Structure formats: C-alpha cells, structure tokens
Amino acid sequence: MCGRARCTLRPEQVTWACCAGGPDSRPLATVDLNKYRPSYNVSPGTYLPVVAYRKEKKKAEAGEEDEGKDGERCPVLHCMKWGLVPSFTKKSDKPGHYRMFNARSESIAEKASFRQLLPKNRCLVAVEGFYEWKKDGSKKQPYYIHFQDERPLVFAALYDSWENAEGTWPFIFNLFEWQVTCRNGTVLAVYFLLGRTRVKLQCEEEPLAGQQEVLLGAELLPVT
DNA sequence: CCAGACGTTGTT
DNA sequence: GTCTGG
C-alpha cells in the first residue's frame, strides 16, 4: 500500500512519464499547477500534479466535451489533493474523509465509492518512488521503492471533486495498486497500471532474498 | 422497506 | 449515488 511518496519531478517530466504529451511530448494545459510543491515526503492531503483525461462536469454538461477533433480525450495536467472525498459526502460533513487514499484494484469495480469513477474519472500519477514501512522488531523501518534506472513510477488513480459552504475542495484523488504477494506473505512485486499496460516493478526470483533488492533501504528525509 | 455505510491496513 | 444489513 502506498501512503507516502517522493515527487520532485518537473511538470514536463510528469507529462512525459504518463505518455500524455503526444509523440512530440507537447506541454499540456494545466490547472492549479501553482499548488504543486515538489517534495521528498508527499503524504495524503498534499497536492500532486496528475494527468487527468476529463474536465469538470460543468463543461461536459454545457456540451463542451473535453474531446479532441478525433474523438480522443484531452489530457490535462491538473494539481489535485491526494485523498478521496467521495462525491456523495454531504456539504455539512467534515471533509476528514481523505483517509481514503488507496483503493484495491481487485475490488475497485465492486465498491460503491469507487465504481462510478472508473469510466470517466481516471487519472495517472507519476512519482519517483514511494515508501513502505516494515516492522523490524519493535521499530518501523522505511524502505524506498523505485526503479533501478530512476524512471518514474506511474500509478493509476481515480479522482473526484467536492466543495462545501466554505468553498472549494477542488480535486481529490486516490491511488490504486496491485500487489503480488507470496504464500509466506512477502511482497514479491508491485504492479502499476499505466493506461492499459501493466508495468512490472523489478522483482527477483527468490522472494525473501529478493525483497532486500527490491526494497532499497532509505531514511525518510526531512521535509524542508 | 429504510437506515446507514460507503475505504484501507493488519502477518513476513 | 448505491449497496448492505436488519
């Protein structure tokens, strides 16, 4: 499960990693990109640039479909807050719901909270890597997980928007991931859904020996 | 039918 | 909104 990540990518790197700029990797239209703060320690509740393939409902309803002339949807680089506040959250409720920051890809199509977002509210999130904590006795040791060759990871994600009387809680997203677990419980590999293509993180034949290689130990760097 | 939840993790 | 439990 991913609840902490590193993202110091520049916007154009995000676009490129998501294969969203077309063959020439042209810059995308952006929304709220000024809210992006590159960080080694990104957590739920903070803003990240994501590549979304649909604009606000308003525009769609106004007949202003977010589609190109070829019928393809336009990707937009949109800064969104990590953590889903489901659209059915009442305006009187406190938006403390952003504990919903992950979704299990296995069950995503069955869950009421996520299912309606699947067709048209998907987005991609590029990061350099993410952190997992492993219990070593009584201590928790963070590991930094990333590609050996430094290529960004691309998470598939869902997004939604919400606002209350105080104003906007504009865009919100959560990640989904697919973990492959061994019989002994060891995480053998993590897959990320990049569009329709499954990208496999590096993985060793030997589960236990491999884990040390797959999960490279790292201290969490302080946020500055 | 209505009321109330709607999500994740946990263990190596 | 939509599903589950009572």
Place this chain on the structure above:
DNA sequence: CCAGACGTTGTT
C-alpha cells in the same frame, strides 16, 4: 503513510 494530539461549552 507518519507525527502529534488526545478537553469543554453553546445549539432542539
């Protein structure tokens, strides 16, 4: 996910 707080009243 972790770090850090962790209380009360008003207002059926």
Place this chain on the structure above:
DNA sequence: GTCTGG
C-alpha cells in the same frame, strides 16, 4: 490506544 492534520 485512537483520532486528526499534513
């Protein structure tokens, strides 16, 4: 321990 804020 458990909840909240980031």
